[in-house]
Amino acid sequence: MSHGSLPTAAVADDDDHHEISLSAVDLNIIASVQDRKDEALLVLKADLMDKLNKEVKSLDDDSWMFDGPRSRIHLISRPGSIRHRCSEILTRPDMGPRK
Structure with a gap:
């Protein structure tokens, strides 16, 4: 074998x-x-x-x-924007300037 x-x-x-x-x-x-x-x-x-x-x-x-500089028009032209929020703060009696 x-x-x-x-x-x-x-x-x-x-x-x-x-x-x-x-x-x-x-x-x-x-x-x-x-x-x-x-x-x-x-x-x-x-x-x-x-x-x-x-x-x-x-x-x-x-x-x-x-x-x-860049345009920031998009920040003030829509509701909820910075300008809109600032004007809302000034017009609300509870959020206005303190006396």
């Missing part, structure tokens, strides 16, 4: 060795593919950062347009 299993083991060893050598070639191919992928990602990242920096600079250059 051991006589029949010996050649099978020898064939299995040959196949394993062959698979190992193919795996080394595959690893070299995978490594080169990974290197190319890493290089492409670095180029894309650099390009993206360049475009983002240009956009930030553009926004910084245009920020003066938005620095001015």
Whole structure:
């Protein structure tokens, strides 16, 4: 019985060795593919950062347009707004100024 299993083991060893050598070639191919992928990602990242920096600079250059005072008309034009509440306080006898 051991006589029949010996050649099978020898064939299995040959196949394993062959698979190992193919795996080394595959690893070299995978490594080169990974290197190319890493290089492409670095180029894309650099390009993206360049475009983002240009956009930030553009926004910084245009920020003066938005620095001015803002309108507060929306605060006084609706019921429940600041002006409406102030006038309500002044007109209610229990909420008026103390004497």
